Amino acid sequence: MEAARWAASCFNEQPWRFLVATSERPEEHAKALSCLTEANQEWARHAPVLMLTVVKNEFTVNGKPNRWCEHDLGLAMGNLTTQASAEGLVLHHMAGILPDRIREVYGIPEGFHPMTAVALGYEGEPGSLEPEWARKSESEPRTRKPLQELFFHQNWGDPFAAGK
Numbered sequence: 001m002e003a004a005r006w007a008a009s010c011f012n013e014q015p016w017r018f019l020v021a022t023s024e025r026p027e028e029h030a031k032a033l034s035c036l037t038e039a040n041q042e043w044a045r046h047a048p049v050l051m052l053t054v055v056k057n058e059f060t061v062n063g064k065p066n067r068w069c070e071h072d073l074g075l076a077m078g079n080l081t082t083q084a085s086a087e088g089l090v091l092h093h094m095a096g097i098l099p100d101r102i103r104e105v106y107g108i109p110e111g112f113h114p115m116t117a118v119a120l121g122y123e124g125e126p127g128s129l130e131p132e133w134a135r136k137s138e139s140e141p142r143t144r145k146p147l148q149e150l151f152f153h154q155n156w157g158d159p160f161a162a163g164k
């Protein structure tokens with residue numbers, strides 16, 4: 001939480017908010033879980049901590065739209081993810097949430113928008129993961145686009161190569 005709080009943000013707006021539920025309080029955990037899509041509920045119910053992220057999309061200082069709010073929430077979540085990894089925790093982000101339900105059951109005020117959810121815990125045995133589709137997807141190799149498809153110089157599409 002401290003790592004997320006210290007993220008940079010446009011005009012230091014800190015547009016992020018988090019709803020946190022732990023399995024130590026089963027009712028709260030069930031409430032957060034019920035705000036996820038069915039597919040995410042299937043596996044995320046095993047996670048001891050569930051977090052829902054919410055973003056404020058107007059600047060407090062002047063009421064103008066803050067089109068960087070989602071960028072800044074992403075920075076905060078990046079910090080939280082890195083800190084969690086450093087402490088041996090595993091974190092799984094989710095876009096599959098039910099925003100209207102979150103709004104209703106948590107009483108989200110005007111100007112704030114549910115954005116994502118996160119499941120957090122310690123890594124389990126991959127073989128014990130349920131349902132089967134989740135077990136399969138976790139065992140597949142992790143992939144990313146190569147650097148030359150992402151970093152350009154001079155003209156769009158010219159791969160940037162450091163030192164060349």
Ligand SMILES: Cc1cc2nc3c(=O)[nH]c(=O)nc-3n(C[C@H](O)[C@H](O)[C@H](O)COP(=O)(O)O)c2cc1C
Pocket residue numbers: 040092093094095096097116142143
């Ligand atoms: C914003 C965001 C939303 C995501 N939504 C979901 C989701 O709803 N359900 C899910 O199982 N995984 C979700 N993921 C996980 C991605 O599918 C996963 O990070 C991606 O496939 C890369 O996997 P890897 O980081 O294990 O290599 C999400 C990730 C992010 C960053």
